[in-house]
Amino acid sequence: MAKTNPGRFFEDYKLGDVIAHAVPRTVGEGERALYHALYPARHALYSSDEFARDCGLPESPLDDLAAFHVVFGKTVPDVSLNAVANLGYAEGRWLQPVYPGDTLRSVSEVIGLKQNSNGKSGVVYVRTRGMNQLGEVVLDYVRWVMVRKRDLDAPAPETVIPELQKVIPAEDLVIPEGLDFSNYDFAQAGEPHRWGDYELGEKIDHVDGVTIEEAEHMMATRLWQNTAKVHFDATFRPDGQRLIYGGHVISMARALSFNGLANAQMIVGLNGGAHANPCFSGLTLKAWSEVLDKAETSAPGVGAIRLRLVATRGGEPFELKGEDGKYLPDVLLDLDYWALMPM
Amino acid sequence: MAKTNPGRFFEDYKLGDVIAHAVPRTVGEGERALYHALYPARHALYSSDEFARDCGLPESPLDDLAAFHVVFGKTVPDVSLNAVANLGYAEGRWLQPVYPGDTLRSVSEVIGLKQNSNGKSGVVYVRTRGMNQLGEVVLDYVRWVMVRKRDLDAPAPETVIPELQKVIPAEDLVIPEGLDFSNYDFAQAGEPHRWGDYELGEKIDHVDGVTIEEAEHMMATRLWQNTAKVHFDATFRPDGQRLIYGGHVISMARALSFNGLANAQMIVGLNGGAHANPCFSGLTLKAWSEVLDKAETSAPGVGAIRLRLVATRGGEPFELKGEDGKYLPDVLLDLDYWALMPM
Amino acid sequence: MAKTNPGRFFEDYKLGDVIAHAVPRTVGEGERALYHALYPARHALYSSDEFARDCGLPESPLDDLAAFHVVFGKTVPDVSLNAVANLGYAEGRWLQPVYPGDTLRSVSEVIGLKQNSNGKSGVVYVRTRGMNQLGEVVLDYVRWVMVRKRDLDAPAPETVIPELQKVIPAEDLVIPEGLDFSNYDFAQAGEPHRWGDYELGEKIDHVDGVTIEEAEHMMATRLWQNTAKVHFDATFRPDGQRLIYGGHVISMARALSFNGLANAQMIVGLNGGAHANPCFSGLTLKAWSEVLDKAETSAPGVGAIRLRLVATRGGEPFELKGEDGKYLPDVLLDLDYWALMPM
Structure with missing residues (x-):
């Protein structure tokens, strides 16, 4: 022992x-493929080596x-x-x-x-x-x-x-070397909305939902070599439920946010995040976002956008906290991050 | 919105x-490995770079x-x-x-x-x-x-x-450049049956069955970046069931058809296909095939075979339609395709 | 037919x-990634190309x-x-x-x-x-x-x-060419315990557990192109259960044994093994090990350790057989293998 x-x-x-x-x-390539199998990830920069090269990167990261x-x-x-x-x-x-x-x-x-x-x-x-x-x-x-x-x-x-820092100042964000959105292909990326099209305070319901499966969250969590017993062992909690790794919720919500934020390509800053309520298999996860801030960057054609990403297990979109200031029971995640978008 | x-x-x-x-x-290699994890795929040309090279291709596609x-x-x-x-x-x-x-x-x-x-x-x-x-x-x-x-x-x-065209004429099929089955290794491919061994009208019960899982069909469907809500969101249909992507049924049935058609290596033509009844998790999928046509090709040792591939959720093999001309309720898929086989 | x-x-x-x-x-890389998704595998030699190179291998096998x-x-x-x-x-x-x-x-x-x-x-x-x-x-x-x-x-x-042979003599074990544990990085490997720290007869409860899922064992078993019907077809057995491939149990138990045997890096010998009781989805698999033997090898810094690896579905660790000499009903696997460890 x-x-x-x-x-x-x-x-x-x-x-x-x-x-x-x-x-x-x-x-390697295996992890990349598994990420696409486990999440409905469609951001073009991470899907296509060609698209990544057209944006100034050596290949798709x-x-x-x-x-x-x-x-x-x-x-x-x-x-x-x-x-x-x-x-x-x-x-x-x-x-x-x-x-x-x-x-x-x-x-x-x-x-x-x-x-x-x-x-x-x-x-x-x-x-x-x-x-x-x-x-x-x-x-x-x-x-x-x-x-x-x-x-x-x-x-x-x-x-x-x-x-x-409550929020990372936009000027402290690090833009990957060579990144260039000057010739960004909006048609191949999936949506026409550019940085200038998003307004502060704008909220987007990402519409799609995914029902959570035990085999999927366990495979994801294992792939990252996360060893916390509570995710894998149904006998660990008195209620016999496996608690789902918060990162699974983050990745699922982010992938769902493609629908409305297809051009929020790269995540460069994590300002904060709360796992508001536990996630278990069988529930259907949905997501909505709110534009919290925007900033220009020094890279050609690249803007930064600060987003709130909320994952829910039901309820109405855009509802976050109750009158008591606490997260509503249907809210699973409240994440605050910076992404890079073509201007 | x-x-x-x-x-x-x-x-x-x-x-x-x-x-x-x-x-x-x-x-890449990740998609290839996932395909082998999600389907009981065993066709040698897609399993082994060495086998593919021995058939004139640069590597396993x-x-x-x-x-x-x-x-x-x-x-x-x-x-x-x-x-x-x-x-x-x-x-x-x-x-x-x-x-x-x-x-x-x-x-x-x-x-x-x-x-x-x-x-x-x-x-x-x-x-x-x-x-x-x-x-x-x-x-x-x-x-x-x-x-x-x-x-x-x-x-x-x-x-x-x-x-x-109801059926693609055999002469319009495109044979991959360099494909050569002259030195085809039947032992490594898994079955001795060559193009000449199959008769028009011959039917083959592929015997094996696979019980369908939610996590598997969702991973497959996501991997192809298919976004249809009905495959992922258990709250989308009134009956709470996730409809399984028809392509999952096609791939599962085709992989099962290895047992009896191990040498029907490459699919080169899709003449038609009907998703006769919806597929849901929990059912056990089986498959049978019928030889619809055969043709020679210009490539060395390569014959074409036209096959009906039927996926079922039970019932007797080789039963397709009722007296009313409609597909029987156990039939999930009726696919008509051309494959290449060593002569 | x-x-x-x-x-x-x-x-x-x-x-x-x-x-x-x-x-x-x-x-390829896809199979490697899937192995990490399906099992909580963490042995550093198989996780990191850099670590493998530092141990004298060309890359991670x-x-x-x-x-x-x-x-x-x-x-x-x-x-x-x-x-x-x-x-x-x-x-x-x-x-x-x-x-x-x-x-x-x-x-x-x-x-x-x-x-x-x-x-x-x-x-x-x-x-x-x-x-x-x-x-x-x-x-x-x-x-x-x-x-x-x-x-x-x-x-x-x-x-x-x-x-x-009941047991492979240590001198017949084959050490991979170039393997060298002289500069082994115990911190990166995850545990400080070296070959000299394990005593004959020592038993280790690996503590962690994994609840078994249908989708996971089927994906694993398919990945190895194992075609036995009983693993995939819920209609095959009268009880409607899919019997889990014994190799899935072996891999799961071995991966769990990282916790306590993180430095038992390479498996080089399989002396024997019994699948004591069948494994089905829904049970929670745990594992314990016993040190059966130790031997020096000719490779620099490399010792051999002979281990019993037992997988269970509950019960107390270290209990194996009843008074009748038969395996207890909770024992799934009793495996006897040789591994290589830094001295």
Whole structure:
């Protein structure tokens, strides 16, 4: 028993700890195909090498969210095996596309700690970096989780809460080298709507729905080598349900958002996100978006658009929170991200 | 809402319209592996690069039906989003194999229109061409669908029904360049039966059955970027069932037909096809075939065989239609195609 | 009907028969990705090209069990289509890693025959070799199955039971050329435990569990082109259950054993194995291991460890057989294999 990983408990984290997460992963054409089988992903830049080349990239990269999941998955055994809840994300930036053949690894630094007043758990803040085989950082984000204590008598650490940007300023977004939307092919991309066609506050109902299957969310979650028991073992929760990895909900909602946001091609920033309610198999996931902000960029023909992406399990589109300020029970996800769009 | 695709209605089609369908797609080893995971596909030419080379091809191509699905999937948002029924196929020809790394796109031309007498819908005929990154046509077929009208007062177009060949003449089939079955390895292919061993009218019960799963048909249908809601959203139909993409039935039946037709290697012609009854998860699909015709070709050792492929959900093999001339309720698919076989 | 494969019956096997199994298969990145989607596989050597290179291999090979499944799958139509039971394995040795792009085929030789006393069936022993496109043997193993007779009056063959090693001597294990664990990165591999840290008789509960899904086991089994009806057709067994391919259980258990045996990187020997009880979808599979033996090897930094891997569907870990000497009902698999580990 001593040889298996019990996961870290709250008192095992020290401010400044740097954790090199295990199991590097080479991603390739297989992961790309599986992403298209598991999600109704249709963004042309990730579907066609030709389209990607016409946009100045060497070939079609791995979906940005797939890159996120691979980097995230590695952190689970060290960060969230004993987590009670995944509380939030901030300052997520994609710094470099991931291409077939790249090998990814992840490193996290503990940047904040706060024991809860009940003394039984605490919040751990980590900044995670995903790196490729050249040591280049491809992704950088902060997340914070609530983690149980093993020893309730362990002393509370000094409380340090990192100062995190609520929104990444548009000027801090990193545009992939060479990206050029000057000759963007709107017909092949699937929709005529360009950056200038979206208005602040505009809301889009993405219309389509997908009913969630156990085999699909497990295959997706395994593919990213996420080991959290709760996603795979129906005997783990008293209700016999497998909790679905939040990243599955993110990817499904993002893929559904193609219908209305086909030209929001690349995700470059993750401002924040909340998994408002748990997701289980059998429900039908739908999505809607809201335009939160827009900004120009220095790349030719490339605009940035800040979007709220909401996944629901029913209910009316565009309804988010109740009068009590809490998420409505049908809301599964509230994500705030930056994407790149042709101007 | 204005930004999402409502699909075209009957009155939106004009004779001669050319529609460049969106989202080009690079296919690769991942798609090939998924095809083998989703269907019990065993035809050696599509399983082994070595076998393909011994038959004169540069490497193992993507399964012909996978190529069909990719080309077909792109047409769904433009052609069949508001379709009431997929009525038929004709004059389908595979003109060039699709290899890993190829990027496919699709273009359709409206070649026929006929408003129904009820004034609520009409039949649209399109000829669809799938092209690779060199602009070469890899596949060409006609299909016709019944599409709803949005505005019942829209005037009926002039009725034009294209003249379509009931069967593609064998001399019009295109044999892939270099294909040579002179040194065909029957032992490695799995069966000793050559072109000369099949008789006109011969029927083959393929014996094996596969029980259909939601996760599998959805993964397949997504992989081809087919967006029809009815395949994915269990809340879409009043009965709560997801209708299975007809192409999933075609691929499953074709893969099952290996047992008895292991040497019917390449599909080069689609004469016609009917989705006789809807397919849902939980049923067990079986298949039988009938030899409809045979022809010689100009390629060394290569014969053509015309086959009826029938998929059923039970019942006795070889039963197709009732006394009323209608398909029996257990029949799911009646497909008429040309394949290439070693002589 | 005459064209489909009825499978061989007991009286169809003759001692010394050599069967070249059909359908060669090129494996690639797609198969690798699917293996990671279907199993929680995390062994670093099979996850990262970089890690594999640091261990002296040219790139990350296909999982050893995936290679086994591909070789095994080809034998099913010739060996076990009419099998009543898969009785055992012995003398399995991996002789060469399988890399993306390799094309595998299989050949079996009948090395033993014994008609059962009831006269209705018999035991067939075959030695199967898997070969790559260069004709190099990549895998060699013996298995024996109980096969029905078609003609009960067929005379019994002379009984020949091959002498099989109960355990492959460590010195007969083949270490992949170039393998070198001198600079093994334990942090990236996921656990600090080296060969010297494991004691004879030590038992490890791998803790994690996976609930089995129909779509997953069917996709896995199809991927290896295993055609046994019982895995795919819910109407085949009177109870309406699809029996799960024993190799799915092996791969799932092996992947779960990462937690505690992350450094048991390569499988090089299969001493024996029993599928103690049938596996069906819906159950939750767990695993435990026992260290049976250890040996040094000639490769730098590489030790061999002999492990018992047990898969269960519940019950207490480390319980295997009842007082009657029979496997407990919760035990699904009892596998005995050699793996390579950094010293």
